[in-house]
Amino acid sequence: xxxxxxxxxxxxxxxxxxxxxxxxxxxxxxxxxxxxxxxxxxxxxxxxxxxxxxxxxxxxxxxxxxxxxxxxxxxxxxxxxxxxxxxxxxxxxxxxxxxxxxxxxxxxxxxxxxxxxxxxxxxxxxxxxxxxxxxxxxxxxxxxxxxxxxxxxxxxxxxxxxxxxxxxxxxxxxxxxxxxxxxxxxxxxxxxxxxxxxxxxxxxxxxxxxxxxxxxxxxxxxxxxxxxxxxxxxxxxxxxxxxxxxxxxxxxxxxxxxxxxxxxxxxxxxxxxxxxxxxxxxxxxxxxxxxxxxxxxxxxxxxxxxxxxxxxxxxxxxxxxxxxxxxxxxxxxxxxxxxxxxxxxxxxxxxxxxxxxxxxxxxxxxxxxxxxxxxxxxxxxxxxxxxxxxxxxxxxxxxxxxxxxxxxxxxxxxxxxxxxxxxxxxxxxxxxxxxxxxxxxxxxxxxxxxxxxxxxxxxxxxxxxxxxxxxxxxxxxxxxxxxxxxxxxxxxxxxxxxxxxxxxxxxxxxxxxxxxxxxxxxxxxxxxxxxxxxxxxxxxxxxxxxxxxxxxxxxxxxxxxxxxxxxxxxxxxxxxxxxxxxxxxxxxxxxxxxxxxxxxxxxxxxxxxxxxxxxxxxxxxxxxxxxxxxxxxxxxxxxxxx
Numbered sequence: 132x133x134x135x136x137x138x139x140x141x142x143x144x145x146x147x148x149x150x151x152x153x154x155x156x157x158x159x160x161x162x163x164x165x166x167x168x169x170x171x172x173x174x175x176x177x178x179x180x181x182x183x184x185x186x187x188x189x190x191x192x193x194x195x196x197x198x199x200x201x202x203x204x205x206x207x208x209x210x211x212x213x214x215x216x217x218x219x220x221x222x223x224x225x226x227x228x229x230x231x232x233x234x235x236x237x238x239x240x241x242x243x244x245x246x247x248x249x250x251x252x253x254x255x256x257x258x259x260x261x262x263x264x265x266x267x268x269x270x271x272x273x274x275x276x277x278x279x280x281x282x283x284x285x286x287x288x289x290x291x292x293x294x295x296x297x298x299x300x301x302x303x304x305x306x307x308x309x310x311x312x313x314x315x316x317x318x319x320x321x322x323x324x325x326x327x328x329x330x331x332x333x334x335x336x337x338x339x340x341x342x343x344x345x346x347x348x349x350x351x352x353x354x355x356x357x358x359x360x361x362x363x364x365x366x367x368x369x370x371x372x373x374x375x376x377x378x379x380x381x382x383x384x385x386x387x388x389x390x391x392x393x394x395x396x397x398x399x400x401x402x403x404x405x406x407x408x409x410x411x412x413x414x415x416x417x418x419x420x421x422x423x424x425x426x427x428x429x430x431x432x433x434x435x436x437x438x439x440x441x442x443x444x445x446x447x448x449x450x451x452x453x454x455x456x457x458x459x460x461x462x463x464x465x466x467x468x469x470x471x472x473x474x475x476x477x478x479x480x481x482x483x484x485x486x487x488x489x490x491x492x493x494x495x496x497x498x499x500x501x502x503x504x505x506x507x508x509x510x511x512x513x514x515x516x517x518x519x520x521x522x523x524x525x526x527x528x529x530x531x532x533x534x535x536x537x538x539x540x541x542x543x544x545x546x547x548x549x550x551x552x553x554x555x556x557x558x559x560x561x562x563x564x565x566x567x568x569x570x571x572x573x574x575x576x577x578x579x580x581x582x583x584x585x586x587x588x589x590x591x592x593x594x595x596x597x598x599x600x601x602x603x604x605x606x607x608x609x610x611x612x613x614x615x616x617x618x619x620x621x622x623x624x625x626x627x628x629x630x631x632x633x634x635x636x637x638x639x640x641x642x643x644x645x646x647x648x649x650x651x652x653x654x655x656x657x658x659x660x661x662x663x664x665x666x667x668x669x670x671x672x673x674x675x676x677x678x679x680x681x682x683x684x685x686x687x688x689x690x691x692x693x694x695x696x697x698x699x700x701x702x703x704x705x706x707x708x709x710x711x712x713x714x715x716x717x718x719x720x721x722x723x724x725x726x727x728x729x730x731x732x733x734x735x736x737x738x739x740x741x742x743x744x745x746x747x748x749x750x751x752x753x754x755x756x757x758x759x760x761x762x763x764x765x766x767x768x769x770x771x772x773x
Contacts, residue, residue, distance in 0.1 A: 134428065134458070134460070136458050136469040136505075137467075137469050137505075138469065138504070138505045140430070140448040140456060140472050140507070141169060141448070141472070141492055141493065141507055142447060142448065143169070143447050143448065143449060143450040169492055169493070170186060170189065170190075170193075171186070171190060171193070172490055172492055172509065173186045173450070174186040174187055174190065175483065175484035175490070175511065176450055176451065176476055176483055176484060176509075176511060177450060177482070178450070178451050178480060178481070178482065178483075180481075180482055183482055187264060187268060190264060191260070191261060191264060194257070194260035194261070194264070195257055195260070197260075198239075198253055198256045198257050198260070199253075201235065201236065201239035201240070201241075201256075202236075202239060202240055202241055202249070202252075202253060204241070206236075207233075207236045207241045210229055210232050210233050210236065211233060211236075213229055214229045214230060214233050222549075223746075223747060224548065224549050224550065224553065224746045224747065225549065225550075227553075227746060227747055227748070228549075228550050228552070228553070231552075234375065238363075238371075238375070239256070240252040240253065240256070240362070240363075243362055243363075248362055251362065252358060252362050255354045255357065255358045255362075256358075258350075258354060259351055259354055259355070262347050262350060262351045262354075262698065263351070263698045263699060265347055266344050266347050266348065266351075266695065266698040267695055267698065267699070269341050269343055269344050269347075269692075270341055270344070270485075270692075270693055270695060271482070271484070271485065273312060273340040273341045273693075274311065274312045274313050274340075274485045277311070277312060277340055278298075278309045278310050278311035278312055278316070278336075279309070279310050279332055279333050279336050280300055280304045280307040280308070280309050280310075281307060281308055281310060281329060282306065282307055282308075283306075283308065284326075285324070285326050285328075285329045286308060286310075286320065286324055286326075286329065287324070287325050287326060288323045288324050288325035288326075289319060289320050289323050289324050290319055290323060292515055292521060293315070293316065293319045293320065293323075293515070294308065296315065296316075296515065296516075297309055297310060297311075297316065298311075310333060312336075312337050312340055312485075313479055313485045313513060314479075314485060314486065314487075314513045315479050315513050315514065315515055317333070317337060320333055321333060321334060335687075335688065337693070338687075338688030338689060338690045338693075339688055339689055340692070340693060341689070341692040341693055342689050342692055343692075344689075344691075344692035344693070345661050345662055345689055345691065345692050347698070348647075348661055348691060348692070348697060348698060349659070349661050351697075351698060351702075352368070352647045352648060352656055352659075352661075352697075353653075353656050353657055355368040355648065355702070355703075356368050356648070356650060356653055356656045357653060358371075359371035359372075360653055361653070366649075367381075367648060367649040367650060368648045368649070368703055369381040369384075369645055369648040369649040369703045370649070372648065372702070372703035372704065373703065373704075375559065376559050376560060376561045376704065376707075377559055377561045377562055377710070377749060377750060378561055378706070378710060381645060381649050384641075384645065384706045384710070385645065387706070387709070387710065388638050388641055388642055388645075388706060388709070391634070391638055391709065392635065392638045392642075392672060394767070394770070394772040395631050395634050395635050395638065395770070395772070396631075396635065396672075396674070411525055411530050411533060411583050412475070412533075414579070414582050414583040415533070415534065415537060415583075417582075418573060418579065418728075419537075419541060420462070421728055421730060421733070422728065422729075422730065422733030422734075422736075422737075423541065423545060423733050423734065423736075423737045423741075424461060424462040424463040424733075424734065424737075425459055425460070425461065425462070425470065425541070425544070425545070426459070426460040426461075426462050427457045427458075427459055427460075427473065428457060428458045428459075428460065429455060429456070429457050430448065430456045430457065430458055431455070449474065450476075451476065451480070453476065453477070453478050453480070453516070454474055454475065454476045455474070455475045455477075456472060456473075456474055457472065457473040457474075457475070458472060459471055459472065459473055459544055463734070467503065469505060470505065470506075470544050470545065471495065471505045471506040471507055471508065471543075471544045472492075472505075472506075472507040472508070473507075473508055473509075473510070473540060473544065474492070474507070474508070474509035474510065475509075475510050476509060476510065476511045476512070477510070477512045477513075477514050477523070478512075478513070478514060478515070478516035478523070479513040479514075479516070483511070483513070484511050485513060486513070486695075487511065487512040487513065487532055487533075487535075487536050488510075488511055488536060489508060489509070489510050489511075489536050489537070489538075489539040489540045489543065489556075490508065490509045490510075490511060491506065491507075491508050491543050491554070491555060491556075491557075492506075492507040492508060492509055493506060493507045494506055494543075494551040494552075494554035494555065494557070495543075495546060495547065495548070495551070495554050495555070496548065496549065496550055496551040496554060497548075497549045497550075503547075504551075506543050506544060506546070506554065506555065508539075508540045508543035508544060508555070509540075510533075510536055510537060510540050512532070512533065512536065514529060514533075519593075521587075521594075521597065522587050522590055522594065524587055527574070527622060530574050530583070531571050531574045531575075534567075534570045534571050534573060534574045535567045535568065535570065535571050536567065537567075537570060538566040538567030538568070538569060538570040538571075539555065539556040539563075539566060539567055541566070541570070541741065542555045542556045542566045542741050542744070543555035543556060545737050545741045545742055546741060546742055546743070546744040547742050547744075548743075548744045548745075548746040549746070550746070552745075553744045553745040553746040554744050554745075555744050556744075556745075557744060557745045558744065558745040558749055559745070559749055560700065560701060560704045560707045561704065561706070561707035561710045561711055562707075562711055562714065562749040562753075563707070563711065564707055564708055564711040564712070564715070565711040565712075565714040565715040565718070566715070566740070566741060567715075568711060568712050568715035568716075569715040569718055569719055569736075571715075572715075572716075572719045572723065572724075572727070573727060575623060575626055576727045577616075577619050577620075577623065578727065578728065579727070580614060580619045580622065580623075581613060581614060581616070581619055584613060584614025584618070584619070585612060585613060585614070586609075586610045586611065586612055586613075586614075588609060588610070589612045627770070627771050630770060630771070631770075632673065632674075634709070634770065635672055635673050635674070636669075636673050637708055637709055638672055638709065639668050639669045639671075639672040639673050640669075640694065640696075640705055641705045641706040641708070641709060642668050642672065643664060643665050643668045643669070643691070643694075643697075644696070644697055644701075644702065644703060644704070644705040644706070645703065645706065646664055646668060647659065647661065647664065647697070648702065648703040649703075660685075660686065661691050662685070662686050662688065662689045662690075662691060662692075663685040663686050664685075664691075665689075665690050665691040665694075666685040666686070666687065666688060666690070667685045669690070670685070712766055713761065713763050713766040714753060714761050716765045716766045716768075716769045717757070717761050717762055717763070717764075717765045717766065718736070718740075718756070718757075719765075720765035720768070720769070721757065721765070722735075722736065735756075736756070739752070739755060739756045740752055740753075740756050
């Protein structure tokens, strides 16, 4: 039986009616941030389409309320009065909070004179939130409901576990299988289908889904440029956006991307791939236990669930039967060992968020009486679901993705800040990816690969019989239980094989993101062809042949319509995935490369970097951790470019 934590898990019992009622209550009681976090989460994970639709409608209310609050004169006057007086009595985090809050008010338009200009700014802010919601909803719908139908022969080479999960056709599609645009269908088919025409048809179809998003994106970038240029007085939206990030200006980012592109191009023309399968979650938890002192207890027993429920209240602690809930404890803290809750929602289903991400459900913070409110975080992925006859085995690249997304989840759990707004990965964007990228490194260490690389036939007697039944030849020698050293070495040698192309693709996406957010003038952005710009940038930078549609030029596809980052919080910030890798690689090389399982360094990283969250300037955190400013040498060495 699990230990009883001091705070019960969250309850997931929403209905379409309760969504709208609770959102109204959360707005009226805006200090109670927990309900709005959970309600917004429902649109990405609820199995009930009516609940998802109700949340999407209710979220527009929350977004409009956020715009209204950000321009509240009374709140700004209070913050401005405190920051304008002596701040000697404030602790560093409180001072940081007030300075950030004042800056947010100004950047949200509070300094624009009351009148037509401020009204226009509010109109733009509200419209942008609606465009972003519509953009995301279109992507979700297209991934679930569309795809390409293929015969089994056309799908030759695609793994059997992928084929068995595809929809079987009826009527005109009798005898065919539908490959949807969801990750578990799309990527394995593009990678493994032997028929080049199959790969081409699927690639082109995926690049041309959701075309209705192109005008939404074009309108959004024009509105952002108008707000930054005409209402705030910046030369473009990128200059406005980057001012508060670690990079500080588009010039810094443009130079970084140009130099990286030049260095990567030589290595991007000769790539190959190596895939291995791993059974990983338990092994990752063991790693976090050794490094950070975290203990995970799965809440899987009905007695345990009943024990944690509110007295007399029926609660559902998860939103779907596939979700696993873990209570996380601190091995190093005897006084308050409870850390928080971790939810794992790893398998695809209709209507679910179709990428991989960590979601904060409720942040940790210090209450007015000095007690702690503990965090809850969820990891949402779309890996192949296990069946009674086959476990869920991750390919190595999927394992790296899981490590990446567990980064913000761990950050969320171990962070200890006074204010909820600084909790966990609530940092500037071009630092926020560093903890995720930091954890990826363990997926490339020989010790970890040997620990996790276990052949599935050793997991149970049923799997032994399954493996034997799948063999085409009698008396085949059973593979060793653990991944052989030779295989580990071959996998490590392949680490950099795909890195040049992958990073060139990242450079291309970052350059497109900046291109549409730093036009020479407002007229240029009004006349831009978003799709042509996207395809032109990618074609110029990434040395992969695109489909030849000479009559269409660079308008042959609409990949930008499926690029959610440019409509979300990463707009004018996609470069962060590369920029923050400078910090993460420097951290790993400096303190973990020689000894990846160093307990003392693991604890120091936890308490010096992760625990701080965004409660102080991120560069200050890094300098305290390194004992010096961060360096870029390790980043280029890791890419083989030093």
